[in-house]
Amino acid sequence: MNESVILMFPIVLPVLFGGAILCVPRIRSRSALLCAAGAGLILTALSVLAVLLGNADTYTLFYLTKSLPVYFRLDGIGRLFAAVMALVWLLGGVYSFSYMKHEKEEKRYFGFYLIVYGIILALAFSGNIITFYLFYELMTLFSVPLVLHKGTREAVMAGLKYLLYSLCGAYLVLFGIYFLFRFSNTLSFTWGGVLNQELIGGREPFLLFTAFLMILGFGVKAGMFPLHSWLATAHPEAPGPASAVLSGIIVKCGVLGVIRTVYYLFGAEFLRGSWVQTVWIALTLFTVFMGSMLAYREKLLKKRLAYSTVSQISYILFGLSVLDGTAMTGALLHVICHAFVKCALFLCAGAIICKTGRTRVDELKGIGKEMPVMMWCFTLCSLALIGIPPTGGFVSKWYLAVGALKSAVPVFSWLGPVVLLVSALLTAGYLLPIVSDAFFPGAEYESGSFEKKEADPYMLLPIVILTALAVAMGVLSAQIVPFLQTAAG
Amino acid sequence: MQPVMMFVAVLLPVLAGVLAMLIPFSKRKYLEIFLEGMSLLDSVLVYSLLTHRPTEAFAIVRFTGDLTLSFRIDGMGMVFGALAAALWPLAMLYAFEYMRKEKHQKLFFLFYMATYGVTLGIAFAEDLVTMYFFYELLTLVTVPLVMHTLTREAILASRKYLYYSLGGAAFGFLGMIFIIVYGISPDFVLGGSLDLAAVGNRTDLLLLIYVLAFFGFGVKAAVCPFNSWLPDAGVAPTPVTALLHAVAVVKAGAFAIIRLTYYCFGTEFLRGTWAQTVVMTVTIVTIVYGCSRAVKETHIKRRLAYSTISNLSYILFGVTIMTPAGLVGALSHMIFHAVMKICSFFCAGAVIHQSGRNYVYELDGLGRRMPKVFGIFTVSAMALTGVPGLCGFISKWNLAKAAVESDNPLAFAGVGALLVSALLTAIYMFTIVLRAFFPVGEPDPEAAQDICDPNWYMLLPLFLFVLAIVGFGLYSAPIVEFFTKISQGLF
Numbered sequence: 001m002n003e004s005v006i007l008m009f010p011i012v013l014p015v016l017f018g019g020a021i022l023c024v025p026r027i028r029s030r031s032a033l034l035c036a037a038g039a040g041l042i043l044t045a046l047s048v049l050a051v052l053l054g055n056a057d058t059y060t061l062f063y064l065t066k067s068l069p070v071y072f073r074l075d076g077i078g079r080l081f082a083a084v085m086a087l088v089w090l091l092g093g094v095y096s097f098s099y100m101k102h103e104k105e106e107k108r109y110f111g112f113y114l115i116v117y118g119i120i121l122a123l124a125f126s127g128n129i130i131t132f133y134l135f136y137e138l139m140t141l142f143s144v145p146l147v148l149h150k151g152t153r154e155a156v157m158a159g160l161k162y163l164l165y166s167l168c169g170a171y172l173v174l175f176g177i178y179f180l181f182r183f184s185n186t187l188s189f190t191w192g193g194v195l196n197q198e199l200i201g202g203r204e205p206f207l208l209f210t211a212f213l214m215i216l217g218f219g220v221k222a223g224m225f226p227l228h229s230w231l232a233t234a235h236p237e238a239p240g241p242a243s244a245v246l247s248g249i250i251v252k253c254g255v256l257g258v259i260r261t262v263y264y265l266f267g268a269e270f271l272r273g274s275w276v277q278t279v280w281i282a283l284t285l286f287t288v289f290m291g292s293m294l295a296y297r298e299k300l301l302k303k304r305l306a307y308s309t310v311s312q313i314s315y316i317l318f319g320l321s322v323l324d325g326t327a328m329t330g331a332l333l334h335v336i337c338h339a340f341v342k343c344a345l346f347l348c349a350g351a352i353i354c355k356t357g358r359t360r361v362d363e364l365k366g367i368g369k370e371m372p373v374m375m376w377c378f379t380l381c382s383l384a385l386i387g388i389p390p391t392g393g394f395v396s397k398w399y400l401a402v403g404a405l406k407s408a409v410p411v412f413s414w415l416g417p418v419v420l421l422v423s424a425l426l427t428a429g430y431l432l433p434i435v436s437d438a439f440f441p442g443a444e445y446e447s448g449s450f451e452k453k454e455a456d457p458y459m460l461l462p463i464v465i466l467t468a469l470a471v472a473m474g475v476l477s478a479q480i481v482p483f484l485q486t487a488a489g
Numbered sequence: 490m491q492p493v494m495m496f497v498a499v500l501l502p503v504l505a506g507v508l509a510m511l512i513p514f515s516k517r518k519y520l521e522i523f524l525e526g527m528s529l530l531d532s533v534l535v536y537s538l539l540t541h542r543p544t545e546a547f548a549i550v551r552f553t554g555d556l557t558l559s560f561r562i563d564g565m566g567m568v569f570g571a572l573a574a575a576l577w578p579l580a581m582l583y584a585f586e587y588m589r590k591e592k593h594q595k596l597f598f599l600f601y602m603a604t605y606g607v608t609l610g611i612a613f614a615e616d617l618v619t620m621y622f623f624y625e626l627l628t629l630v631t632v633p634l635v636m637h638t639l640t641r642e643a644i645l646a647s648r649k650y651l652y653y654s655l656g657g658a659a660f661g662f663l664g665m666i667f668i669i670v671y672g673i674s675p676d677f678v679l680g681g682s683l684d685l686a687a688v689g690n691r692t693d694l695l696l697l698i699y700v701l702a703f704f705g706f707g708v709k710a711a712v713c714p715f716n717s718w719l720p721d722a723g724v725a726p727t728p729v730t731a732l733l734h735a736v737a738v739v740k741a742g743a744f745a746i747i748r749l750t751y752y753c754f755g756t757e758f759l760r761g762t763w764a765q766t767v768v769m770t771v772t773i774v775t776i777v778y779g780c781s782r783a784v785k786e787t788h789i790k791r792r793l794a795y796s797t798i799s800n801l802s803y804i805l806f807g808v809t810i811m812t813p814a815g816l817v818g819a820l821s822h823m824i825f826h827a828v829m830k831i832c833s834f835f836c837a838g839a840v841i842h843q844s845g846r847n848y849v850y851e852l853d854g855l856g857r858r859m860p861k862v863f864g865i866f867t868v869s870a871m872a873l874t875g876v877p878g879l880c881g882f883i884s885k886w887n888l889a890k891a892a893v894e895s896d897n898p899l900a901f902a903g904v905g906a907l908l909v910s911a912l913l914t915a916i917y918m919f920t921i922v923l924r925a926f927f928p929v930g931e932p933d934p935e936a937a938q939d940i941c942d943p944n945w946y947m948l949l950p951l952f953l954f955v956l957a958i959v960g961f962g963l964y965s966a967p968i969v970e971f972f973t974k975i976s977q978g979l980f
Binding site for chain 1: 871874875876877878882883886889890892893894904905908909911912915916919920923927928929962963964965966969970
């Protein structure tokens with residue numbers, strides 16, 4: 001235990017920079033804005049690196065009331081999430097430098113982008129559920145401007161939908177927190193749970209109900225059925241890089257919330273074999289299948305990707321819901337892998353919109369000839385998402401399936417892997433046709449008529465880096481897995 | 490301090506109001522300075538009374554027997570008195586600017602000041618009789634304020650307000666009689682003053698009387714189904730709606746119910762009875778009802794009025810939990826809601842004053858024109874929905890904690906109602922914020938060009954309120970500690 005204020009730097013820095021960009025009228029020219037935003041992004045990423053490498057791990061900021069400290073603690077899960085968030089958010093920011101040239105109100109965008117950067121890092125560092133809830137609410141409120149950025153009627157309505165769904169989820173969580181506070185010793189995250197058997201005294205059924213509400217509540221952000229529909233509305237409406245980080249990172253905050261609730265507050269043992277676990281597994285598997293089906297039928301590229309997110313996040317939730325160490329390792333691997341892959345795919349979709357203005361899947365014939373490097377990345381990421389060896393997706397799905405088969409959950413231990421497999425086929429079905437049409441547009445398209453429209457380096461570089469990471473993850477998994485296994489207990 | 494000072498504190502604003510009427514001020518500025526000075530002086534007096542509390546009671550009039558009009562300050566009275574004394578000078582400042590163009594200003598300020606005195610009278614009342622006296626008086630001095638514009642609408646609204654309040658007070662009177670007959674004394678005693686030997690087997694009758702009196706005083710606190718006067722009374726000028734119909738008058742209703750429940754009938758007598766079930770159900774229904782109506786309403790002030798209805802029932806919900814923790818929750822929401830709601834009302838008033846726009850759909854893009862006002866409004870909206878770090882979270886936490894600890898299944902449902910209401914609050918508050926800051930489509934650069942933030946008369950109170958919202962949200966330990974002591978009878 002090392003109490004140190006260093007833990008605050010990655011949270012305070014981006015918020016300060018973002019606030020300055022929003023409030024200081026002197027940042028007027030585009031170059032000044034980009035300098036400020038770039039400095040904010042890089043300094044934050046560096047400070048995250050410093051924190052991850054350093055040995056500071058706790059910090060109590062202040063007390064909301066006598067028994068509610070705002071308390072930060074860095075553990076394995078937190079380190080993992082912080083690392084992924086810091087990296088992806090930084091790359092999304094770099095991409096925005098070029099992409100946002102085509103949008104209005106850049107200042108507002110970068111201001112809120114940076115503030116949310118700080119808030120999500122605070123989520124990763126949170127040491128108790130109150131702190132987590134505090135930043136969870138703030139994340140919702142401050143990310144709304146990113147969603148409705150375009151200012152069209154649809155975008156504003158999407159922003160509102162996002163806000164209301166998220167708040168609805170947050171209040172389900174809050175309901176659970178009220179009761180946890182009564183029946184537990186502490187609200188600090190403790191592996192194995194914080195419930196106090198003496199205080200509960202026969203109220204287990206009720207507590208199971210509150211646990212279910214909390215899972216459902218955090219499940220809203222993670223796009224779990226039945227409260228998933230905001231995702232397919234909000235992600236396509238946001239500007240390219242914003243939808244990339246929304247799909248890659250913000251939804252993961254819901255996953256983090258579920259992990260904290262299940263493993264660190266109620267404890268896996270409390271839920272094992274209960275109706276909550278059964279219903280939860282059923283919901284995740286249904287979401288996996290439904291998301292893939294909807295993506296398969298969808299014609300708008302960004303919306304297809306959003307439905308794909310719905311499906312893929314529920315892979316992660318499924319891995320968590322079987323309450324098995326191996327499956328949880330798979331879930332954590334998939335957190336990383338999906339963050340890289342989905343962010344890269346959304347950035348590709350953004351680049352296509354930015355350079356050609358095309359949004360529908362059937363308009364993408366021959367895009368591989370126009371933007372070859374980007375489309376190659378798209379292809380590799382698609383393969384990683386489907387789970388073809390040796391990409392990251394293969395390893396994570398392997399662990400998920402093995403964990404599910406190993407667990408003692410009746411029916412679902414074999415049904416789960418089957419659904420995952422079917423969904424993988426569907427994933428191939430909704431991603432690979434795009435790829436094949438892009439590179440082999442067919443006879444009616446003259447091969448000479450394509451002009452090069454490759455995105456500029458600011459946009460291309462993040463995509464390439466993310467793709468490389470997604471592919472390399474499969475190869476490097478031997479190094480990552482032991483770390484994840486300790487984090488997964 | 491001398492006990493007589495309590496009487497002085499109550500009388501001073503009334504006299505100041507009358508004097509302001511009589512003295513022919515050559516400039517409006519002098520009138521402002523006089524009134525502001527007087528209300529500040531009275532607030533200083535109140536705070537020194539609270540820090541150096543007189544131990545003795547002060548009797549103004551002695552009727553037959555032990556019926557007296559008398560003052561004594563206990564913990565509850567301190568809370569309500571401190572609240573009024575903190576808000577009144579700021580509201581005065583705001584009112585000067587808001588009323589600048591209105592007619593009959595002196596009359597307005599006479600009644601505005603008089604209401605200050607009467608509110609303090611309710612806070613300092615030693616027994617039910619005194620409180621009842623000032624409670625009736627409060628209705629009478631605030632009716633002219635509602636009527637102020639003298640439009641047909643205003644006259645109808647004030648008439649409705651008068652009938653509702655007087656009718657409610659009649660039921661309160663009934664409760665008072667029974668407390669005098671079956672109580673040891675009409676004085677407020679934490680834990681109740683019922684003489685159980687005298688009650689004998691008339692428990693059900695007394696419970697019925699409690700429920701009737703709850704509804705009677707509940708009229709001012711706008712419980713369902715007696716709440717329609719409150720949105721109508723919103724025709725009054727904003728300083729009145731903000732201070733009286735979001736804080737002083739309606740909180741006087743809540744205050745009276747706290748006195749009735751904790752200090753007259755006593756929670757021991759009421760807890761677990763059908764009476765508790767009835768009143769708690771009513772508060773839960775009102776919580777959800779108020780919010781739903783607020784979502785439907787497009788007139789800004791009426792929307793906020795419905796929000797007040799819902800939030801008042803948060804306080805009453807805390808009261809009806811009938812445990813010390815419930816009282817702590819009720820008191821925290823009483824104070825914190827006062828700050829949040831007066832803040833959002835003043836913002837709405839500033840918008841109306843600067844732009845003349847009254848409806849939510851007229852606010853598109855005004856956030857750019859009035860960044861300070863809408864920035865503050867956003868903070869108050871976040872506080873009302875209960876974002877952690879702002880004061881609304883603390884009071885809801887205290888309420889929910891009390892409800893969870895009470896082990897009453899109905900109270901658990903109440904926690905659910907609080908959260909449903911929080912979601913609805915988010916809808917009706919954030920739609921305003923979104924419209925103001927993120928208008929749909931291209932804003933017309935010509936439109937609304939002359940609209941800007943108001944001057945410091947209006948901004949200073951707003952800044953202080955927003956400071957209070959954040960301050961209480963981040964550092965609430967001492968004040969909650971104080972409430973806990975009150976609930977245990979240590980003050």
